[in-house]
Amino acid sequence: MTLSTKPLSLTVNGHAVGPIAVPEGLMMLDFLHEYLNLTGSRMGCGQGICHACVVVVADEDGSLREMPTCITGAHWFNGKQVQTIEGHASYDGDGNLVGLSPVQQAFIEHFAFQCGYCTPGFVNGATVLIDQLKRKPVPRAELESTIVAALDKHICRCTGYVRYLEAVRDLVLKTPGLVIG
Amino acid sequence: MTRLRALGWMALAVMAGAGIVALLPHVLGTTVVGDDVERPLGENEMQRLAQAGGYVARVADCYACHTVKGGGAWAGGMPFKTPLGTIYSTNISPDKQFGIGTWTRAEFHRAVRDGIGRNGRPLYPAMPYTSYRKMTPEDVDGLYAYFMTRQPVAVENRRNGLPFPFNIREFVAVWNFLNLGHGGFKEDPSRSPVWNRGRYIVDAVAHCGECHTPRNSLMAMETDKYLKGAVIEGLEAPDITKEGLTRMGFDPQSLVRFMKTGLSAQGAAANQMLEVVHFSTQYMRDEDLGAMAAYLFDLDEMPDLASPPPAPAPVPVPAAIASSAQTTYANLCAGCHGPRGRGIPGVVVPLATNASLRLASPRNLIHAVLHGIPAQSFPGRERMQPMPGFADVLDDQAVADLANWLRARWGGQKPAVTAADVAKQRPGAVQTE
Ligand code: FES
Ligand code: FES
Numbered sequence: 001m002t003l004s005t006k007p008l009s010l011t012v013n014g015h016a017v018g019p020i021a022v023p024e025g026l027m028m029l030d031f032l033h034e035y036l037n038l039t040g041s042r043m044g045c046g047q048g049i050c051h052a053c054v055v056v057v058a059d060e061d062g063s064l065r066e067m068p069t070c071i072t073g074a075h076w077f078n079g080k081q082v083q084t085i086e087g088h089a090s091y092d093g094d095g096n097l098v099g100l101s102p103v104q105q106a107f108i109e110h111f112a113f114q115c116g117y118c119t120p121g122f123v124n125g126a127t128v129l130i131d132q133l134k135r136k137p138v139p140r141a142e143l144e145s146t147i148v149a150a151l152d153k154h155i156c157r158c159t160g161y162v163r164y165l166e167a168v169r170d171l172v173l174k175t176p177g178l179v180i181g
Numbered sequence: 182m183t184r185l186r187a188l189g190w191m192a193l194a195v196m197a198g199a200g201i202v203a204l205l206p207h208v209l210g211t212t213v214v215g216d217d218v219e220r221p222l223g224e225n226e227m228q229r230l231a232q233a234g235g236y237v238a239r240v241a242d243c244y245a246c247h248t249v250k251g252g253g254a255w256a257g258g259m260p261f262k263t264p265l266g267t268i269y270s271t272n273i274s275p276d277k278q279f280g281i282g283t284w285t286r287a288e289f290h291r292a293v294r295d296g297i298g299r300n301g302r303p304l305y306p307a308m309p310y311t312s313y314r315k316m317t318p319e320d321v322d323g324l325y326a327y328f329m330t331r332q333p334v335a336v337e338n339r340r341n342g343l344p345f346p347f348n349i350r351e352f353v354a355v356w357n358f359l360n361l362g363h364g365g366f367k368e369d370p371s372r373s374p375v376w377n378r379g380r381y382i383v384d385a386v387a388h389c390g391e392c393h394t395p396r397n398s399l400m401a402m403e404t405d406k407y408l409k410g411a412v413i414e415g416l417e418a419p420d421i422t423k424e425g426l427t428r429m430g431f432d433p434q435s436l437v438r439f440m441k442t443g444l445s446a447q448g449a450a451a452n453q454m455l456e457v458v459h460f461s462t463q464y465m466r467d468e469d470l471g472a473m474a475a476y477l478f479d480l481d482e483m484p485d486l487a488s489p490p491p492a493p494a495p496v497p498v499p500a501a502i503a504s505s506a507q508t509t510y511a512n513l514c515a516g517c518h519g520p521r522g523r524g525i526p527g528v529v530v531p532l533a534t535n536a537s538l539r540l541a542s543p544r545n546l547i548h549a550v551l552h553g554i555p556a557q558s559f560p561g562r563e564r565m566q567p568m569p570g571f572a573d574v575l576d577d578q579a580v581a582d583l584a585n586w587l588r589a590r591w592g593g594q595k596p597a598v599t600a601a602d603v604a605k606q607r608p609g610a611v612q613t614e
Contacts, residue, residue, distance in 0.1 A: 024511050025511045025515050025520050027516055045566075047517060047528065047529075047566050048516070048517065048566070048567075048569055049556075049566055049567065065573075068569075070516065071513075071516030071517050072512060072513060072516060073511050073512035073513070073515065073516065075508065075511065075512055076512035076513060
């Protein structure tokens with residue numbers, strides 16, 4: 001099989017990448033790992049089921065969505081704004097960590113991980129959920145089902161779901177404007 | 182006084198009308214049920230028949246309609262959304278109050294084969310008595326004995342949500358008069374026993390035509406389009422005539438395997454057909470599945486060896502469509518289905534040999550692309566992973582391009598899908614059929 005390449009340009013964690021020649025049909029997960037050395041996105045099932053590999057993508061209107069990278073070709077992300085697990089915390093000019101994202105912080109406070117393999121996916125998934133709630137708050141009574149619906153697709157082999165849900169619920173409730181009533 | 186009298190006349194007229202309506206089933210009805218079923222079955226007979234009846238119930242797939250998920254077995258309550266309103270299946274467990282516990286053999290026969298309920302009022306043809314009419318009295322006895330030996334479940338029947346005038350059951354008698362064939366099943370002496378057995382299963386017990394034969398404006402099966410495929414709840418129940426099956430890439434053997442396992446090179450059973458495999462065909466005897474396949478392929482016996490019909494020749498598509506679709510395919514489909522559409526055995530269905538690309542209608546393909554397919558388990562512990570839906574990732578034109586290219590490349594179908602076709606199948610779009 002001949003390897004045909006196509007130029008790819010995108011923004012990853014705020015940095016412009018490309019144009020760079022990337023084989024057609026290369027999965028995004030491999031592109032992140034092999035071309036950008038961003039190895040935080042995890043390969044779990046490789047079939048779009050476990051959501052360990054999801055990254056955050058900004059749509060044109062700025063709203064965020066999750067996208068699995070194990071079954072999505074790198075070129076699908078052409079021209080898009082992508083955030084991987086490496087892009088959540090903030091660093092100073094020297095590369096020192098200066099702060100975690102609210103989701104990361106909530107996860108740490110709730111010790112919401114065990115082996116941590118699924119955590120990047122959960123962080124990205126929860127980040128998308130918070131963004132959606134900012135745009136469209138839900139009534140308090142629907143919060144639980146909304147969180148479950150959003151994170152349900154993420155699989156944690158250590159079965160750490162309870163703490164993940166607690167961390168996200170806590171964060172949502174203490175962030176103003178995400179729930180009604 | 183005059184007003185009172187007028188009211189009186191009106192009441193009389195209504196009563197007379199109701200009387201005539203109540204007579205409709207008797208005036209218009211024809212029965213295929215013989216008088217011999219008036220004799221009740223003895224206990225030994227019942228026991229012997231119940232065993233055979235269990236198999237008949239499986240072939241007839243009674244469970245799928247008469248048991249709701251999480252509900253008692255045979256207790257009914259399954260909703261059927263018809264264009265006229267919602268009809269609920271009834272309790273056919275032997276419960277004396279709500280089920281069929283007090284039904285006689287003859288009453289049961291008349292319900293199954295004539296579509297006439299115990300009280301003499303017609304059943305709605307959502308119950309496939311139009312097909313069951315062709316069942317043999319022995320098989321109906323088997324069903325009767327089988328159900329009467331099940332666990333009674335005291336669940337009350339749900340009221341149908343049918344508006345006037347469809348809630349007047351007696352009018353179904355008119356429908357029956359117009360649409361119900363008068364006779365039972367007749368063997369064709371010029372064909373083999375295998376072919377005849379296959380026809381009996383397909384037409385009578387398994388009632389395949391109820392989904393696979395299109396219906397006319399009166400909701401009756403169009404006999405001249407027998408098994409030629411129909412749209413049911415927004416999806417295509419494909420053409421299963423010999424030509425249709427061949428077009429999909431089936432040969433008699435692979436069709437048998439598909440009915441037994443739900444899996445095949447032509448794709449995995451999905452939606453309603455998956456239920457049929459799940460509750461019915463997987464349990465059928467090999468010789469019966471073989472007979473069905475032989476009949477559907479119009480053969481007098483199953484061939485020892487069959488090979489799949491040749492793949493359809495690819496059809497050219499305009500360059501713009503190909504380039505849009507190829508990009509979509511590489512980005513969103515190839516990760517699972519593979520760059521050459523070969524799939525992953527036991528995990529992801531192949532596309533290169535997939536029946537949904539070869540059907541005349543693109544409906545099922547578009548539906549899968551937009552809505553995805555849930556994870557499914559198949560007989561023998563096989564499983565298929567879920568396919569994500571791409572409704573919020575691809576716009577109508579991109580889906581149309583993809584469908585056109587896939588169908589042209591692997592299905593040999595002309596690229597005629599438009600963005601408007603796709604829009605009609607979006608979540609929330611008003612279904613016109
Ligand atoms: S690795 Fe991508 S969804 Fe599991
Ligand atoms: S913490 Fe181990 S897989 Fe989730």
